[in-house]
Amino acid sequence: MGKLYDRLTQDYRxxxxxxxxxxxGTCTAICPAAEFYQYDPRQxxxxxxxxxxxxxxxxxxxxxxxxxxxxxxxxTRCPRKNAPGLVIMALRSLSMEMxxxxxxxxxxQQYALTKVxxxxxxxxxxxxxxxxxxxxxxxxxxxxxxxxxxHMEDIYARMGAxxxxxxxxxxxxxxxxDLDELKRIFDITGxxxxxxxxxxxxxxxxxxxxxxxxxxxMKVFTETEKDHLNH
Amino acid sequence: MIYxxxxxxxxxxxxxxxxxxYFYVRSCIRxxxxxxxxxxxxxxxxxxxxxxxFESEHHTTCGGIAYHSDAIPQETAMTIxxxxxxxxxxxxxxxxxxSCITSFGLYTETLETWREFPELExxxxxxxxxxxxxxxxxxxxxxxxxxxIYKFRNQIAQQAKFxxxxxxxxxxxxxxxxxxxxYAKMFPSKGFGGAEYPYVLAGMIEAWGGEVIDYPERRxxxxxxxxxxxxxxxxxxxxxxxxKKFESMEPYKPxxxxxxxxxxxxxxxxxxxxxxxxxxxxxxxxGHGIPVFTYEEVxxxxxxxxxxxxxxxxxxxxxxxxxxxxxxxxxPSKKYKGINGKDLGRPELPTCACL
Numbered sequence: 001m002g003k004l005y006d007r008l009t010q011d012y013r014x015x016x017x018x019x020x021x022x023x024x025g026t027c028t029a030i031c032p033a034a035e036f037y038q039y040d041p042r043q044x045x046x047x048x049x050x051x052x053x054x055x056x057x058x059x060x061x062x063x064x065x066x067x068x069x070x071x072x073x074x075x076t077r078c079p080r081k082n083a084p085g086l087v088i089m090a091l092r093s094l095s096m097e098m099x100x101x102x103x104x105x106x107x108x109q110q111y112a113l114t115k116v117x118x119x120x121x122x123x124x125x126x127x128x129x130x131x132x133x134x135x136x137x138x139x140x141x142x143x144x145x146x147x148x149x150x151h152m153e154d155i156y157a158r159m160g161a162x163x164x165x166x167x168x169x170x171x172x173x174x175x176x177x178d179l180d181e182l183k184r185i186f187d188i189t190g191x192x193x194x195x196x197x198x199x200x201x202x203x204x205x206x207x208x209x210x211x212x213x214x215x216x217x218m219k220v221f222t223e224t225e226k227d228h229l230n231h
Numbered sequence: 232m233i234y235x236x237x238x239x240x241x242x243x244x245x246x247x248x249x250x251x252x253y254f255y256v257r258s259c260i261r262x263x264x265x266x267x268x269x270x271x272x273x274x275x276x277x278x279x280x281x282x283x284x285f286e287s288e289h290h291t292t293c294g295g296i297a298y299h300s301d302a303i304p305q306e307t308a309m310t311i312x313x314x315x316x317x318x319x320x321x322x323x324x325x326x327x328x329x330s331c332i333t334s335f336g337l338y339t340e341t342l343e344t345w346r347e348f349p350e351l352e353x354x355x356x357x358x359x360x361x362x363x364x365x366x367x368x369x370x371x372x373x374x375x376x377x378x379x380i381y382k383f384r385n386q387i388a389q390q391a392k393f394x395x396x397x398x399x400x401x402x403x404x405x406x407x408x409x410x411x412x413x414y415a416k417m418f419p420s421k422g423f424g425g426a427e428y429p430y431v432l433a434g435m436i437e438a439w440g441g442e443v444i445d446y447p448e449r450r451x452x453x454x455x456x457x458x459x460x461x462x463x464x465x466x467x468x469x470x471x472x473x474x475k476k477f478e479s480m481e482p483y484k485p486x487x488x489x490x491x492x493x494x495x496x497x498x499x500x501x502x503x504x505x506x507x508x509x510x511x512x513x514x515x516x517x518g519h520g521i522p523v524f525t526y527e528e529v530x531x532x533x534x535x536x537x538x539x540x541x542x543x544x545x546x547x548x549x550x551x552x553x554x555x556x557x558x559x560x561x562x563p564s565k566k567y568k569g570i571n572g573k574d575l576g577r578p579e580l581p582t583c584a585c586l
Contacts, residue, residue, distance in 0.1 A: 069456025147578035
């Protein structure tokens with residue numbers, strides 16, 4: 001038993017999600033990610049269950065732990081009530097804590113995800129917020145979204161929303177007092193620390209690549225250099 | 232004997248939820264892309280069914296999208312959730328209903344984890360007090376908003392002005408139902424019908440006159456995948472999964488799709504647009520896509536709401552073919568107007584203009 005394995009077992013998602021895997025591969029058979037990526041949750045759970053720290057460290061630095069879409073379809077089908085999706089979440093958390101996420105192309109994407117989502121939560125109180133959902137970064141949102149973005153106030157008002165308004169309703173302005181509470185929750189439950197670790201490791205990587213903060217964001221957000229696909 | 236066994240199994244998946252007095256919390260994705268659906272939910276429950284659904288301006292995101300994108304730790308998500316539950320308690324409610332499926336799954340996961348690990352619950356209680364000075368409480372009942380519409384589906388049918396029936400042929404409309412993965416795949420006993428035979432949307436379709444389509448990839452994920460959509464270079468994952476579902480449902484000739492998840496209607500709608508732009512392929516008749524709806528939009532249509540009040544103008548796949556089939560009147564000239572007929576121009580047409 002090694003130190004990384006010990007740390008993983010402190011995570012409640014391992015306590016909940018890994019009981020005794022029989023390596024049947026049902027999770028891989030049902031997994032939408034395994035069909036698309038070179039991904040095999042059965043193998044990942046087997047490595048964690050082996051308690052081999054050297055192998056676990058390789059996993060934490062690998063691309064493979066970032067392929068899961070967390071749909072949790074695996075949980076329904078596992079004949080032993082394991083939750084490979086939860087095991088993945090615990091691995092990702094430890095990978096970020098150790099700074100290992102920056103070793104993989106897919107792991108480095110956590111910089112963009114954390115920036116966008118945590119900024120939305122702390123600034124507006126929403127995970128997804130229309131004023132930061134730019135059509136330039138979301139061409140798939142279609143011509144409708146381009147129109148909606150152009151006439152945002154009028155269209156949301158027509159649909160009964162309360163964009164930036166006081167009181168209740170969709171997309172209301174969430175009072176500053178409530179946003180302050182979210183910030184305090186972030187500070188005392190590890191989210192702020194995670195953001196700082198991700199930013200520090202990401203900026204080190206950006207420096208290594210000779211990129212500015214903005215250039216690094218766009219690189220991890222838009223580029224794929226390796227072949228991740230299941231051909 | 233076999234019938235009795237089936238009845239017993241079925242009874243395990245019939246959850247008990249109250250019919251009134253709920254604390255309502257919204258969904259980040261639905262507020263952004265389908266705000267009129269939440270408005271319709273509150274209008275139906277409050278003004279058509281005369282129920283008490285309370286909303287506080289102080290509730291926020293549950294953090295679910297960030298949690299499942301691994302951007303925030305589990306304890307952060309749990310403390311935000313504890314804050315939402317505390318607000319419910321503060322306003323005198325004990326029944327909690329959420330608009331979002333990601334939230335519903337996360338609330339369920341959180342309550343189950345607290346039940347199994349009381350020391351974690353105690354820690355979150357302390358964190359809640361330290362950060363927000365709020366009293367910790369848990370809901371007596373947790374429901375998803377689609378559970379409520381399901382529960383009242385027959386009352387809605389009694390007030391129906393239109394049915395899920397082709398007005399010209401008299402045949403039931405053929406409907407694909409798509410349940411969000413986090414509704415019951417993680418905790419089957421928490422959803423009507425469980426994970427194998429979820430009935431929450433099928434029950435609405437049958438009550439309102441439609442015919443449910445069964446097809447091979449019926450339970451396959453829409454492909455959101457959190458980080459697999461939110462990061463631009465991963466979106467092939469999302470598109471490929473939606474594509475797989477459409478190829479699977481196409482031979483069954485659906486007239487429409489109903490969903491109960493925030494992301495699913497967005498992806499099933501928008502990726503049809505992308506497939507059409509990339510490959511020139513559409514899955515409906517005559518170059519049209521298959522219109523995709525939230526369950527509130529369908530309930531609203533059945534009850535006779537104006538399609539543009541329901542926000543159907545912000546779907547990328549045109550809904551008019553379905554409105555025509557149901558015999559619902561609409562004014563095309565008002566589709567893209569603002570309040571009081573304000574001229575907002577109109578969106579550019581996609582390459583495949585019928586979409």
